[in-house]
Amino acid sequence: MIADRYPDSKKTWIGAVYPDFKQLSVGDRYITSLYWSIVTLTTTGYGDLHAENSREMLFDIFYMLFNLGLTSYIIGNMTNLVVHWTSRTRNFREAVKAAQEFAKRNQLPPRVQDQVLSHMCLKFKTETLKQEETLNGLPKAIRTSIAHHLFFPIVQNVHLFQGVSRNLLFQLVPEMEAEYFPPKQEVILQNEAPTDLYIIVSGAVEFIAQIEGLEQIIGKAVAGEIFGDIGVLCGRPQPFAVRTTEISQILRLSRTSLMNILRANPEDECIIMNNLLMKLQGFGGFGYVDHQTNAGPEIKRHDDITLTSIDINNLEARVKKQERDDGQEVNKTMNDLSLNLENKSELSEHKVELIGPDEGTKSCQLKPEVPSCSNSCLKRPTCSTSSSGSQGTKSTHHKKRITIHVKKESLHQQFGKLIILPDSLQELFRVAGQRFGSYDFKRAVNAEDAEIDDIDVIRDGDHLFFL
Numbered sequence: 001m002i003a004d005r006y007p008d009s010k011k012t013w014i015g016a017v018y019p020d021f022k023q024l025s026v027g028d029r030y031i032t033s034l035y036w037s038i039v040t041l042t043t044t045g046y047g048d049l050h051a052e053n054s055r056e057m058l059f060d061i062f063y064m065l066f067n068l069g070l071t072s073y074i075i076g077n078m079t080n081l082v083v084h085w086t087s088r089t090r091n092f093r094e095a096v097k098a099a100q101e102f103a104k105r106n107q108l109p110p111r112v113q114d115q116v117l118s119h120m121c122l123k124f125k126t127e128t129l130k131q132e133e134t135l136n137g138l139p140k141a142i143r144t145s146i147a148h149h150l151f152f153p154i155v156q157n158v159h160l161f162q163g164v165s166r167n168l169l170f171q172l173v174p175e176m177e178a179e180y181f182p183p184k185q186e187v188i189l190q191n192e193a194p195t196d197l198y199i200i201v202s203g204a205v206e207f208i209a210q211i212e213g214l215e216q217i218i219g220k221a222v223a224g225e226i227f228g229d230i231g232v233l234c235g236r237p238q239p240f241a242v243r244t245t246e247i248s249q250i251l252r253l254s255r256t257s258l259m260n261i262l263r264a265n266p267e268d269e270c271i272i273m274n275n276l277l278m279k280l281q282g283f284g285g286f287g288y289v290d291h292q293t294n295a296g297p298e299i300k301r302h303d304d305i306t307l308t309s310i311d312i313n314n315l316e317a318r319v320k321k322q323e324r325d326d327g328q329e330v331n332k333t334m335n336d337l338s339l340n341l342e343n344k345s346e347l348s349e350h351k352v353e354l355i356g357p358d359e360g361t362k363s364c365q366l367k368p369e370v371p372s373c374s375n376s377c378l379k380r381p382t383c384s385t386s387s388s389g390s391q392g393t394k395s396t397h398h399k400k401r402i403t404i405h406v407k408k409e410s411l412h413q414q415f416g417k418l419i420i421l422p423d424s425l426q427e428l429f430r431v432a433g434q435r436f437g438s439y440d441f442k443r444a445v446n447a448e449d450a451e452i453d454d455i456d457v458i459r460d461g462d463h464l465f466f467l
Contacts, residue, residue: 002055011052041067092124118182122247126180144174151176151201151251158199158226160275164268171261176251181244187227188242194231196252200224203248208241220245232258233276400460404432407445407465416463425455432466441466 003012003021014021014032021029036049040063051057099120103113135143152173155161161169178201181187187198190210200223207219207227218240221227231238232255262269400421417435422428425444433439444452447463458464 002059006053006055008053013049013052013056016052017049040064043067043071088124088127092120096120115182115185118185122180122182131178140174147174147176151178154201154224155199155251157224159279160226160229160272162275163271165265168261168265168268171265172253172258175257175261176253179250179252181248181250183244183246185244186241187244187250188238188240190239190241191237192231194228194234194236194238194255196254197226197228197232197258198242199226199251199253201249201251203250204245205242205248206245208243209239210241229276230280233273400458400462402458402461403463404435405463405465406436406439407467421455421458421460423455425452428455428464429466432464436466439466443467 003009003014006012006015009015009022010019013036014029018024018032021032024032032049039046039049040060051060096117099116100113102108103116108116135146138146148170152169155173155176156166156169161172176199181203187205190208200221202223204220204222205227206217207221208215209218210216227242228238230236262272401418402421403416403418405416419431419435422431428444429441432441432444444464444466446452446458446465452458452464
């Protein structure tokens with residue numbers, strides 16, 4: 001256009017090369033213009049077509065300045081993209097290098113080094129899923145809905161939760177955290193403190209015990225099964241190690257969260273303890289072996305519930321060896337250890353009594369935080385928390401929950417507080433005083449204004465007012 005409008009057509013960028021350019025077709029003139037534009041844009045500049053007058057020079061100045069800005073923008077963005085794509089790989093390599101240096105400096109065993117590297121590789125591969133970051137950025141109600149959609153069908157089919165209310169499962173699922181484990185990674189170590197229980201979403205694990213210094217596989221579990229429940233619910237160190245055999249997604253539930261939810265649901269708490277008892281009874285304590293065959297550990301079915309089979313002979317040998325090293329004499333089988341520990345009162349002050357419909361009371365050693373359930377569960381074995389004194393006597397007192405208040409006439413009104421009923425009135429007055437701000441209470445009455453002078457007359461669910 002500049003050449004066409006210029007008075008002297010021969011003193012133009014195209015007229016200097018093609019004096020009769022106006023006679024050329026429109027297509028040829030456009031091709032010539034595009035040729036000049038591309039040569040200038042790519043900074044090649046052959047020089048065969050160049051500005052011949054001041055108008056064309058001015059146009060070329062602005063065109064080349066635009067070209068510089070466009071080229072800088074494109075190169076800068078391409079550089080950022082390349083750096084962004086390679087930053088994850090660079091960070092991963094630096095992390096692996098740091099882990100290798102750490103292992104070498106501390107002389108870690110080769111097996112532990114392999115587990116560290118496997119975990120880092122799996123984390124690198126699953127990092128792009130951004131599952132945890134996405135969930136943490138959502139409101140709690142949405143996170144709960146997503147957790148129920150993903151994991152509720154799996155949790156409700158776990159044998160430990162068979163028969164419990166839907167409300168309990170609704171509370172448990174949001175408390176679970178999904179984790180990925182690479183093959184041959186330890187999930188639980190033998191004799192580890194029972195802090196969590198695990199549910200397998202996908203993959204498989206194997207149970208391993210140290211027997212006479214050698215690792216032996218005593219069982220396995222697949223998707224939809226649970227492990228770590230024996231240690232958590234019985235308050236004992238984990239009886240065996242658990243190691244993945246393939247890439248596995250596992251739900252982890254902390255013991256603290258489980259206990260808090262069970263305390264709020266005593267009926268479901270009883271059902272869960274009964275399910276655990278049925279598992280132990282049906283498989284000879286902590287294990288089960290098919291005496292008809294010599295096959296290795298496999299998944300058996302008991303009462304239409306898939307449970308993990310564990311070789312009881314291996315576990316007996318391991319437990320006997322441990323107790324022999326401690327200088328203790330062991331004259332019972334593994335089944336006696338799991339169901340008849342009440343004859344060994346020196347093991348612990350706290351026990352859980354397992355009461356069957358047609359048999360005497362049995363017990364297994366428990367910690368104080370182990371859930372308890374009353375004997376109101378009919379036709380099923382039940383368990384109840386009891387404490388033994390120095391003489392080995394047991395108290396059949398069932399822990400009651402009561403609501404305490406401050407008497408309105410004497411003090412300003414406060415909200416009631418739900419507590420576990422202590423063993424004596426003096427302890428009850430002390431607890432009430434602490435809960436309401438260091439008051440020294442001397443009397444307590446019930447909702448009918450009747451004075452309480454004996455701890456045994458207080459019923460489960462009573463409302464007490466302190467003076």
